[in-house]
Amino acid sequence: MNLLIKNISYLDIDQEKIIDNADILVEENKIKKIGRDLDVKADQVFDGKDKLLTPGFVNAHTHLGMSYFRNYADDLALMDWLENEIWPIEAKLNPEDIYWSSKLSIIENIKSGVTTFCDMYYEMDKVGDAAIEAGIRGVLTRGMTDVDGEGEAKLKEFDDLYKNYQNKANGRIRVVPAPHAIYTCSTEFLKEIAKRSLERYDSLIHIHLSETITEVENSKKEYGMTPIEYVNSLGLLDSQIIAAHCVHITDEEIELVKDKKFFPVYNPSSNLKLASGFTPVDKLLKNNITMAMGTDGDSSNNNQDFVEEMHIGGIVNKAVTMNEKAVPAIEILKMATVNGARALGFENLGLIKEGYLADLTIFDLDSNSFTPRNNLISALVYSANSSDVEAVICDGDFIMKNREIVKLDEEKVRQVVNERWEDIKSR
Amino acid sequence: MNLLIKNISYLDIDQEKIIDNADILVEENKIKKIGRDLDVKADQVFDGKDKLLTPGFVNAHTHLGMSYFRNYADDLALMDWLENEIWPIEAKLNPEDIYWSSKLSIIENIKSGVTTFCDMYYEMDKVGDAAIEAGIRGVLTRGMTDVDGEGEAKLKEFDDLYKNYQNKANGRIRVVPAPHAIYTCSTEFLKEIAKRSLERYDSLIHIHLSETITEVENSKKEYGMTPIEYVNSLGLLDSQIIAAHCVHITDEEIELVKDKKFFPVYNPSSNLKLASGFTPVDKLLKNNITMAMGTDGDSSNNNQDFVEEMHIGGIVNKAVTMNEKAVPAIEILKMATVNGARALGFENLGLIKEGYLADLTIFDLDSNSFTPRNNLISALVYSANSSDVEAVICDGDFIMKNREIVKLDEEKVRQVVNERWEDIKSR
Numbered sequence: 001m002n003l004l005i006k007n008i009s010y011l012d013i014d015q016e017k018i019i020d021n022a023d024i025l026v027e028e029n030k031i032k033k034i035g036r037d038l039d040v041k042a043d044q045v046f047d048g049k050d051k052l053l054t055p056g057f058v059n060a061h062t063h064l065g066m067s068y069f070r071n072y073a074d075d076l077a078l079m080d081w082l083e084n085e086i087w088p089i090e091a092k093l094n095p096e097d098i099y100w101s102s103k104l105s106i107i108e109n110i111k112s113g114v115t116t117f118c119d120m121y122y123e124m125d126k127v128g129d130a131a132i133e134a135g136i137r138g139v140l141t142r143g144m145t146d147v148d149g150e151g152e153a154k155l156k157e158f159d160d161l162y163k164n165y166q167n168k169a170n171g172r173i174r175v176v177p178a179p180h181a182i183y184t185c186s187t188e189f190l191k192e193i194a195k196r197s198l199e200r201y202d203s204l205i206h207i208h209l210s211e212t213i214t215e216v217e218n219s220k221k222e223y224g225m226t227p228i229e230y231v232n233s234l235g236l237l238d239s240q241i242i243a244a245h246c247v248h249i250t251d252e253e254i255e256l257v258k259d260k261k262f263f264p265v266y267n268p269s270s271n272l273k274l275a276s277g278f279t280p281v282d283k284l285l286k287n288n289i290t291m292a293m294g295t296d297g298d299s300s301n302n303n304q305d306f307v308e309e310m311h312i313g314g315i316v317n318k319a320v321t322m323n324e325k326a327v328p329a330i331e332i333l334k335m336a337t338v339n340g341a342r343a344l345g346f347e348n349l350g351l352i353k354e355g356y357l358a359d360l361t362i363f364d365l366d367s368n369s370f371t372p373r374n375n376l377i378s379a380l381v382y383s384a385n386s387s388d389v390e391a392v393i394c395d396g397d398f399i400m401k402n403r404e405i406v407k408l409d410e411e412k413v414r415q416v417v418n419e420r421w422e423d424i425k426s427r
Numbered sequence: 428m429n430l431l432i433k434n435i436s437y438l439d440i441d442q443e444k445i446i447d448n449a450d451i452l453v454e455e456n457k458i459k460k461i462g463r464d465l466d467v468k469a470d471q472v473f474d475g476k477d478k479l480l481t482p483g484f485v486n487a488h489t490h491l492g493m494s495y496f497r498n499y500a501d502d503l504a505l506m507d508w509l510e511n512e513i514w515p516i517e518a519k520l521n522p523e524d525i526y527w528s529s530k531l532s533i534i535e536n537i538k539s540g541v542t543t544f545c546d547m548y549y550e551m552d553k554v555g556d557a558a559i560e561a562g563i564r565g566v567l568t569r570g571m572t573d574v575d576g577e578g579e580a581k582l583k584e585f586d587d588l589y590k591n592y593q594n595k596a597n598g599r600i601r602v603v604p605a606p607h608a609i610y611t612c613s614t615e616f617l618k619e620i621a622k623r624s625l626e627r628y629d630s631l632i633h634i635h636l637s638e639t640i641t642e643v644e645n646s647k648k649e650y651g652m653t654p655i656e657y658v659n660s661l662g663l664l665d666s667q668i669i670a671a672h673c674v675h676i677t678d679e680e681i682e683l684v685k686d687k688k689f690f691p692v693y694n695p696s697s698n699l700k701l702a703s704g705f706t707p708v709d710k711l712l713k714n715n716i717t718m719a720m721g722t723d724g725d726s727s728n729n730n731q732d733f734v735e736e737m738h739i740g741g742i743v744n745k746a747v748t749m750n751e752k753a754v755p756a757i758e759i760l761k762m763a764t765v766n767g768a769r770a771l772g773f774e775n776l777g778l779i780k781e782g783y784l785a786d787l788t789i790f791d792l793d794s795n796s797f798t799p800r801n802n803l804i805s806a807l808v809y810s811a812n813s814s815d816v817e818a819v820i821c822d823g824d825f826i827m828k829n830r831e832i833v834k835l836d837e838e839k840v841r842q843v844v845n846e847r848w849e850d851i852k853s854r
Contacts (some may be wrong), residue, residue, distance in 0.1 A: 067799070068799060070806070070810055071803070071805035072801040074756065074809060075752045075755050075756070076751055104795060108795050269742060272743050272746040273741075273809065274745070275750055277749065278746055301809075301810075303809075303810040303812070305812060308738070311735070312738075315700040318699060319698065319702055319703070322704065323702055324503055324504050324505075325503070329501065371494065371497075372495060372497070373845070374498040378498035378502075379729070382501060382700065382729040383498055383729035385813065387814040410795075414798045418799050
């Protein structure tokens with residue numbers, strides 16, 4: 001089974017430019033060949049005229065199951081919002097609820113060009129099932145806490161998840177442990193996860209880190225260290241870290257993580273909306289720290305529109321630094337693709353390059369956002385809209401075509417989510 | 428000719444809530460009656476089930492003709508961008524070029540729910556023609572400068588524009604003078620416009636004001652006053668002012684304008700992208716200053732997506748103030764509707780209220796952004812996407828239906844803009 005994309009313009013991240021009139025041959029789940037007028041017979045041909053091909057986007061931090069809470073409790077402080085609004089209603093969710101809300105979020109992700117997500121939630125086998133069904137690539141990271149005294153059960157559950165889902169679906173699914181945050185996990189629990197990450201899993205950990213000033217202040221008070229210093233002291237940074245937020249990362253912490261496998265995930269919409277602050281993206285990039293990008297969950301974003309996320313992340317740092325040249329469009333696109341892939345531990349993902357996984361997003365250039373066609377790298381970040389995404393390929397397979405989700409019934413998913421939400425509220 | 432919108436949910440701005448199951452009767456160009464199960468025979472019935480009706484949005488500051496420059500020169504400082512990139516190429520535009528780019532921008536505006544624009548550009552008769560054709564409401568404000576020594580000619584041209592277009596198309600078109608900015612107009616020229624505004628026109632002036640630190644610093648150096656103090660000293664504030672940007676408005680200036688008809692227009696995307704800074708929206712609102720909202724032009728935004736503009740404006744101020752409750756969603760919706768209308772001098776526009784002009788935007792609630800349906804006021808600002816806008820009514824008439832622009836050929840407009848841009852660059 002192969003697919004020939006004919007005569008398309010594509011984003012070459014390494015060269016930081018758009019290459020026109022390229023033919024791209026996809027064989028099985030990989031990019032087999034890139035060239036001009038490739039002389040191959042293909043089972044399937046896609047006409048690339050007036051289209052723009054990018055690597056599929058990597059949404060490196062989200063909570064797919066939270067769609068129910070979209071626009072449910074806004075304009076509140078993070079802890080108030082979590083403790084008094086989100087957690088009580090979240091406790092009522094059952095596995096099937098999460099299966100359906102995850103499907104809705106996955107649809108939103110695909111429709112904005114995302115081919116890989118990193119999800120932190122629970123009932124992760126259900127999230128895995130939804131991802132497998134939709135055809136998307138997913139890193140399942142069980143958000144674990146032990147403030148409820150159930151740490152042991154979580155670790156056991158994670159073991160099962162890892163056993164049953166790691167590398168499932170042609171390797172599209174990966175499983176990574178995720179201690180939720182330093183304020184929801186005990187020191188012992190964090191230490192245990194750090195240890196198991198190295199011994200039993202793949203030396204990769206996902207965690208919320210330095211999201212709010214309160215978190216930082218409490219950490220200093222309780223442990224005499226800032227959050228990143230603290231998790232380092234527990235051995236977490238011996239693994240590769242997918243560090244969601246890092247809004248309040250300090251200069252000392254930047255020095256500390258510089259030579260480690262530490263990947264901050266930038267979530268601009270959520271950080272702005274929850275008034276967490278401005279992640280120092282420009283400073284982190286200048287320190288050669290590889291950053292990824294994420295939407296966070298529907299409860300704090302309040303959507304999963306990755307194209308909009310790139311736009312917001314792309315413009316806000318210019319005002320923060322009062323420098324129009326700060327964080328240029330190409331840097332945002334790197335975060336959104338290859339750097340996100342690296343953050344999640346994928347070696348051959350996030351570039352349009354021979355031998356790389358065929359995760360690809362196709363924009364329709366015959367749209368208002370791309371008219372006229374000037375700098376297409378700027379266009380992707382500053383003017384494009386998710387409705388310009390026409391097709392999405394994941395692992396060599398179309399998961400969206402002609403703006404239609406291929407493997408899920410979008411209307412039915414919305415209907416079930418609406419019905420379940422009515423039921424959840426009445427429980 | 429009348430239209431009955433049956434059984435719809437609508438945004439009541441005055442009550443700050445959503446009213447369900449309403450019938451809304453539109454007669455000619457006005458909202459005639461609002462109620463439950465209205466017993467009227469209508470020529471046209473629109474089924475409002477699963478739809479959300481809002482007042483049509485008011486894009487209170489834009490430059491419609493600038494679509495050519497979308498993604499043309501990004502990541503540059505304002506003055507460098509204007510003087511070295513935009514102005515030289517802008518000088519090559521002819522009236523027909525502006526007619527077509529304005530059409531493209533108008534399409535983008537309509538597709539994101541805008542029913543009224545306030546445009547500052549030149550060849551404004553062409554912009555007026557495009558607006559009349561599209562069916563949208565428009566305030567034509569000729570951006571005037573006299574740094575080129577052509578002040579007299581501009582004033583004469585404006586006189587003609589006012590004579591020929593004021594209240595054209597059933598009153599849909601209005602004409603307002605617009606001295607471009609204090610750094611492109613001489614003191615005498617500004618004084619003359621201030622005088623003519625009161626004597627010959629409608630005591631309404633549109634101007635770029637306090638957009639950048641450079642503008643403020645130069646004003647202090649040159650005139651010993653900040654920009655708003657300076658224009659006040661010239662008599663401009665005796666008219667009602669549509670004050671684009673006001674990013675660097677000072678506390679003293681806030682005191683000065685408090686009791687005047689002074690309406691700052693917030694352009695979040697442009698202010699962020701050009702690194703102009705953060706407009707003190709929270710402070711302005713706390714001082715009871717009525718603010719409007721705009722997209723600015725495609726050259727600095729880089730699109731005309733008003734729904735995205737509301738989202739960005741809605742979240743960024745929370746991080747600026749480190750307060751999650753700052754600038755709540757309803758305040759953004761007020762800026763986007765009735766306050767924008769007031770800023771532009773319309774008395775009976777921007778509310779869904781009997782007797783008001785029938786400028787209405789219809790969102791499709793059967794979309795991912797609105798699933799599930801929690802707080803719809805939050806949804807409009809935080810999760811909605813312009814692709815959720817299904818229909819737009821202006822002056823009692825559908826100008827978009829089933830997501831299709833009614834009175835313009837969208838594909839043709841894109842084609843002509845692309846062709847003209849190739850030609851412009853070769854001139």
